[in-house]
Amino acid sequence: MKFRDLLLKLADIYRFILKFFRNTLYPPYELKEILRQCFQLGNKSFFLIAFTSFLAGIVFTKQSRPSLASFGAESWLPSLVAQAVVRSLGPLITGLICAGKLGSNIGAELASMQVSEQIDAMEVSGTRPFSYLIVTRVVATTMMLPILVIFADMMALTGSFVMVNSINNTGFVLFFNEVSAVVSYLDIFSSLVKSAFFGFAIGIVSSYAGYNSEKGTTGVGKSANTAVVVSMIFIFVVDLMGLQILNLFRE
Amino acid sequence: MRIQQIHENAGSTPSEKVVVVRNLYKSFGERKVLEDFNLELFARENLVILGKSGTGKSVLIKCMVGLLKPDSGRITILGYEVPSLTPAELNALRLKVGFSFQGSALYDSMSVRENLEFPLRRNLGIADKKKLKDLVMTALENVGLASAVDLHPAELSGGMKKRIGIARTLILNPEIMLYDEPTAGLDPETSAEINELILTVRDKYHTSSIIITHDISCAHKVSDRIVALFDGKNKLEGTFEELKAQNSDELQSFFNY
Secondary structure, X not given: OOHHHHHHHHHHHHHHHHHHHHHHHOOOOOHHHHHHHHHHHHHHHHHHHHHHXXXXXXXXXHHHHHHHHHOOOHHHHHHHHHHHHHHHHHHHHHXXXXXXXXXXXXXXXXXXXXXXXXXXXXXXXXXXXXXXXXXXXXXXXXXXXXXXXXXXXXXXXXXHHHHHHHHHOOOHHHHHHHHHXXXXXXXXXXXXXXXXXXXXXXXXXXXXXXXXXOOOHHHXXXXXXXXXXXXXXXXXXXXXXXXXXXXXXXX | OHHHXXXXXXXXXXXXXXXXXXXXXXXXXXXXXXXXXXXXXEOOOEEXXXXXXXXXXXXXXXXXXXXXXXXXXXXXXXXXXXXXXXXXXXXXXXXXXXXXXXXXXXXXXXXXXXXXXHHHHHHOOOOOHHXXXXXXXXXXXXXXXXXXXXXXXXXXOHHHHHHHHHHHHHOOOOOEEEEEOOOOOOOHHHHHHHHHHHHHHHHHHOOEEEEEEOOHHHHHHHOOXXXXXXXXXXXXXXXXXXXXXXXXHHHHHHHOO
């Protein structure tokens, strides 16, 4: 890609994001379709996130235990897992899974609509496809990611408890007392804000890739691929930026 | 002669221009698609734009509904100057212009009923279920597919999809219909049915139509007038018989087919 093309692409993305905010802030609002998308997107990812988070909790606990045990700090295991899960692991796992599952879904769906002229058909019948297709999906991913992250955190901590309980016979109340002692409101709040940004990044990147798909069936594949890869990169970038900003607050 | 008869029946004047295109230019990069193109469509007229693939026929009608922006030139539709319309004005115009896509462009995720209800709900704000049902069934009956109301696009044949696509545009009662290759990919029998439908639409809905095609039998059947488009310029114009009588090499390839 030439430098000029890159600049044009960036300008196009900038216009796309501006258009999103314009269509989101000004009526007509697509509340019904947003709720439908929230249900669709949340429902699609719910069990996958539950399962992977639960496993991640088990694996993380099992891998951390020997290191802590070598310092005689095995009792810190719930605290360590809780901080890791709430601050980073939960949002990151949820973000990456949603980037794969929802990103590819949104990218491919919009791209195939573009290729088969369905978006043009909406445009020429005056039905404002941008509001209906893009705003609803981006708002839905932005709203659903924090909810999914809360759920993922709970499942990861449950997985961790199962592992700790099976090794040390630690009780449920004791485990979650330790968890609540180390997790602050700032941790929870920052985790939710960060995951909302993850959701926005997934929604906007995937929608842009799909809405501006090249014609032809290869365009659909490319859009789905771009949606997943770029969303994942953005998740790490946002995570890093979030960490830097949060450290300022903590200091 | 035929146009005159139609206008006499409809009580309109044949000189009433509903679409005027003047000096239209459109290129994609270095490739010039439309060059100094001119066109007029009269009320209640079926105008066929005939030409080979890649001669800019679809680009022309996409410019008309604002899907593509011309490089220069004027497009006036029902008094609206298309290239300079605001988004709100463009939406208002689009309610009066129906566009039948080559691939039908039905919404895959919706049933036929939902496909037809979609523009009614969103453009006209109709929420009353009985009214929606009546409008949908009337539009489907007019294209002869009332029985397909609960099917999904994946369950329809190519011809059925075309008909449903036309019904979806007709449901908003457009004044102008734009058909992009209405018989492309269809067998001769289904093509003949679609040609018949185009004529029925004109008579029932009193529409003026532009039909983009490379199918000479479609052009013969539905046209009041034909504009033959070669390399982005309108080169020949007239009735089917007039064009057939002309000794043009490019056109003879259509007529000899």
